[in-house]
Amino acid sequence: MTEAVPSWTDERVELLRRLWDDGLSASQIALQLGGVSRNAVIGKVHRLGLAGRVKPIGPAVNGRSQEDIEVAVAVIVEEPTLPEPPAIVTHRPAPDFPLEPAVAAAPQPPAASQPVALAVSERVTIMDLRESMCRWPMGDPTKPDFRFCGGRAITGLPYCTQHAQIAYQPATERKRDRRVAGMR
DNA sequence: CCCTGATTCGC
DNA sequence: GCGAATCAGG
Numbered sequence: 001m002t003e004a005v006p007s008w009t010d011e012r013v014e015l016l017r018r019l020w021d022d023g024l025s026a027s028q029i030a031l032q033l034g035g036v037s038r039n040a041v042i043g044k045v046h047r048l049g050l051a052g053r054v055k056p057i058g059p060a061v062n063g064r065s066q067e068d069i070e071v072a073v074a075v076i077v078e079e080p081t082l083p084e085p086p087a088i089v090t091h092r093p094a095p096d097f098p099l100e101p102a103v104a105a106a107p108q109p110p111a112a113s114q115p116v117a118l119a120v121s122e123r124v125t126i127m128d129l130r131e132s133m134c135r136w137p138m139g140d141p142t143k144p145d146f147r148f149c150g151g152r153a154i155t156g157l158p159y160c161t162q163h164a165q166i167a168y169q170p171a172t173e174r175k176r177d178r179r180v181a182g183m184r
Numbered sequence: 185c186c187c188t189g190a191t192t193c194g195c
Numbered sequence: 196g197c198g199a200a201t202c203a204g205g
Contacts, residue, residue: 007196007197037198039200040199047197
């Protein structure tokens, strides 16, 4: 169907505000909104008068610069070898988002009365998703009941402990190929 | 070269 | 108001 871009509807502006507050970059926001360039986002941000980025963290924490922290996080994330985290889920027209493979193998709400009380019931819509919340997609992104896990995300990662385990599996369990060895 | 936001200016 | 082009910087 012809997915015309709604332009700046109230919802989109609201989302823009939230994502900008959360510290996402203009390009990231553009991807989430879809149909707009990062320039469009930046332009809108300025017109809305909310320019001026939010400082993720102070200039330094215990002698560690923001960059040091980012590097540290990057190392931690790369350690396990990521298969293909669902990422943020921009909505693609149709074909390529099998996105549920990993989720399918994971505990899903359908299973009535699960003793695993935790994790469930925290699901949130993109509007309530905050930077510190787990962005693991749950359900069909094209349907209104689509939600994100919303659990407490591990600092520096987009997922909660539950989903981070699924997203970042140790190489040992997926011993398939080893495109490492000598490349790079 | 990748990315970031900021600004300009024709539409 | 909008956003591509451009600018300035990391």
